[in-house]
Amino acid sequence: MWVKQxxxxxxxxxxxxxxxxGILSEAGVNIxxxxxxxxxxxxVLRLIVDNTLKAEEALKANGFTVGKTDVVAAEVEDRPGGLxxxxxxxxxxHINVEYMYAFVQQSGDNAVMIFxxxxxEKAVALLRQNGVTVxxxxxxxxx
Amino acid sequence: MxxxxxxxxxxxxxxxxxxxxxLQATLERAYATVPFYRKQFEKAGLKPGDxxxxxxxxxxxxxxxxxxxxxYPFGMFAVPMDNVVRIHASSGTTGQPTVVGYTARDINTxxxxxxxxxxxxxxxRGDIIHNxxxxxxxxxxxxxxxxxxxxxxxxxxxxxxxxxxxxxIMRDFGPTILTATPSYALHLAExxxxxxxxxxxxxxxxxxxxxxxxxxxxxxxxxxKLGLVxxxxxxxxxxxGPGVAIxxxxxxxxxxxFEDHFIPEIIDPATGDVLPxxxxxxxxxxxxxxxxxxxxxxxxxxxxxxxxxxxxxGRTLVRMDKVxxxxxxxxxxxGVNVFPSQIxxxxxxxxxxxxxxxxxxxxxxxxxxxxxxxxxxxxVFSDEVKRLQDLERRISKNIKEYxxxxxxxxxxxPKAIARSEGKAIRVIDNRKL
Numbered sequence: 001m002w003v004k005q006x007x008x009x010x011x012x013x014x015x016x017x018x019x020x021x022g023i024l025s026e027a028g029v030n031i032x033x034x035x036x037x038x039x040x041x042x043x044v045l046r047l048i049v050d051n052t053l054k055a056e057e058a059l060k061a062n063g064f065t066v067g068k069t070d071v072v073a074a075e076v077e078d079r080p081g082g083l084x085x086x087x088x089x090x091x092x093x094h095i096n097v098e099y100m101y102a103f104v105q106q107s108g109d110n111a112v113m114i115f116x117x118x119x120x121e122k123a124v125a126l127l128r129q130n131g132v133t134v135x136x137x138x139x140x141x142x143x
Numbered sequence: 144m145x146x147x148x149x150x151x152x153x154x155x156x157x158x159x160x161x162x163x164x165x166l167q168a169t170l171e172r173a174y175a176t177v178p179f180y181r182k183q184f185e186k187a188g189l190k191p192g193d194x195x196x197x198x199x200x201x202x203x204x205x206x207x208x209x210x211x212x213x214x215y216p217f218g219m220f221a222v223p224m225d226n227v228v229r230i231h232a233s234s235g236t237t238g239q240p241t242v243v244g245y246t247a248r249d250i251n252t253x254x255x256x257x258x259x260x261x262x263x264x265x266x267x268r269g270d271i272i273h274n275x276x277x278x279x280x281x282x283x284x285x286x287x288x289x290x291x292x293x294x295x296x297x298x299x300x301x302x303x304x305x306x307x308x309x310x311x312i313m314r315d316f317g318p319t320i321l322t323a324t325p326s327y328a329l330h331l332a333e334x335x336x337x338x339x340x341x342x343x344x345x346x347x348x349x350x351x352x353x354x355x356x357x358x359x360x361x362x363x364x365x366x367x368k369l370g371l372v373x374x375x376x377x378x379x380x381x382x383x384g385p386g387v388a389i390x391x392x393x394x395x396x397x398x399x400x401f402e403d404h405f406i407p408e409i410i411d412p413a414t415g416d417v418l419p420x421x422x423x424x425x426x427x428x429x430x431x432x433x434x435x436x437x438x439x440x441x442x443x444x445x446x447x448x449x450x451x452x453x454x455x456x457g458r459t460l461v462r463m464d465k466v467x468x469x470x471x472x473x474x475x476x477x478g479v480n481v482f483p484s485q486i487x488x489x490x491x492x493x494x495x496x497x498x499x500x501x502x503x504x505x506x507x508x509x510x511x512x513x514x515x516x517x518x519x520x521x522x523v524f525s526d527e528v529k530r531l532q533d534l535e536r537r538i539s540k541n542i543k544e545y546x547x548x549x550x551x552x553x554x555x556x557p558k559a560i561a562r563s564e565g566k567a568i569r570v571i572d573n574r575k576l
């Protein structure tokens with residue numbers, strides 16, 4: 001029902017993201033989506049990959065602090081107002097979006113957004129009730 | 144059990160009058176026989192006779208480790224070598240070793256203080272003491288040994304090392320008291336486990352551990368793994384060796400200082416001002432009964448505080464806190480004394496926060512700034528930036544509350560803090576003073 005995201009703690013130093021992508025590349029892990037949140041001193045890199053376990057092990061072995069979080073991948077109609085409709089639904093349902101970012105691949109004609117919610121089960125139920133397609137872990141790897 | 148009921152439970156006024164009489168005699172003797180002390184008095188424009196109350200001691204100059212080194216090896220001895228029966232020396236890993244001497248009467252005093260200490264830690268004459276402190280120039284082994292004999296207990300002079308044989312002895316001889324450094328005690332537990340020997344099946348009741356600083360957390364671990372009650376013993380060879388202060392097993396809350404032999408003070412390490420009871424600072428000792436090697440206002444560089452509240456064990460002697468750090472590590476930031484160990488306790492008290500930290504001090508314009516770098520491990524990591532920022536704010540707030548100094552907290556990656564030979568570098572001072 002939801003997708004596993006890994007997140008990595010990074011200091012704001014040049015070359016740190018390249019270090020992460022290098023480790024994943026060596027481990028044969030494919031990055032499907034990625035977003036960076038940062039402050040003046042540190043950042044959190046969030047990743048959706050094709051093999052979460054392998055990615056986590058490789059990064060930890062290289063001394064990174066790695067977290068795992070459940071996020072939701074939802075289809076968004078690829079037309080003006082598509083994302084707005086979903087955000088309005090969530091707002092009216094009193095569900096907070098902690099953050100979101102776009103998935104690279106399309107699902108058919110639709111775009112895919114990754115959402116991090118404070119109340120994930122309630123959010124998924126609400127989206128489904130309103131006809132929004134939620135993509136699970138297995139299917140996202142086939143996109 | 145209280146070994147020396149008269150002196151250990153003496154009313155304060157009686158104790159203080161004994162202290163003053165003994166102090167005056169010590170000062171007279173040091174002035175007459177040790178050129179260094181005579182010069183110190185002259186520098187301060189004092190004569191031993193000017194010291195008429197215990198408070199007057201505050202006027203006498205301090206003695207430092209460097210002073211002892213400058214008088215290497217026997218320059219601080221107050222008796223001719225004819226009267227010296229024992230010599231000990233510190234390891235000298237950070238400079239020249241310091242050499243100390245004892246007369247026969249000093250050895251007897253020390254044995255009595257150690258008998259008091261072992262007794263406060265739970266030992267009786269019926270006990271078998273497994274003494275794993277090193278025997279040799281180090282005062283630990285022989286200090287415990289003479290105290291154990293004075294008490295009338297049976298002592299096994301096993302010394303340090305050869306750990307497997309120690310486990311066999313523990314199993315076969317059934318000692319009931321363990322004396323060792325706290326880190327060696329934990330090492331014994333590990334080796335015993337590897338050998339398939341459970342400390343729970345051994346006969347230990349009490350452990351008396353010292354010669355290095357250890358935390359309450361370590362005490363819990365030792366008590367759990369070794370199945371005994373662990374108390375802290377304090378001492379340093381310059382003052383006499385182990386047996387300067389001891390925790391009673393009844394309260395395990397602060398170490399009773401044998402004030403009929405040593406006068407303790409707590410000073411501000413930066414200014415030298417004497418601080419009142421309860422305040423944290425550098426521990427200073429004056430010996431008042433030692434013959435061969437008297438010390439006058441000796442700066443230990445150990446951080447502690449003194450407490451005068453009566454203890455449930457019945458002793459009237461003041462108690463010192465477990466040593467929490469060394470003044471060598473002290474930082475003065477905008478006039479506030481900061482010890483790395485204080486920052487460490489703030490971090491340890493916060494749920495899940497890693498104890499791996501580093502203090503970086505800079506000077507911007509005329510203002511000192513303190514940055515505390517804390518490694519982010521999986522317990523505190525979050526995919527949400529706001530939670531990490533909140534963590535930084537909480538650490539900063541707690542440091543301000545406990546230490547009274549503003550610090551910028553910076554989260555860093557694990558292993559970002561340099562470790563030399565497994566020991567983390569805790570302080571980087573970039574100020575050019």
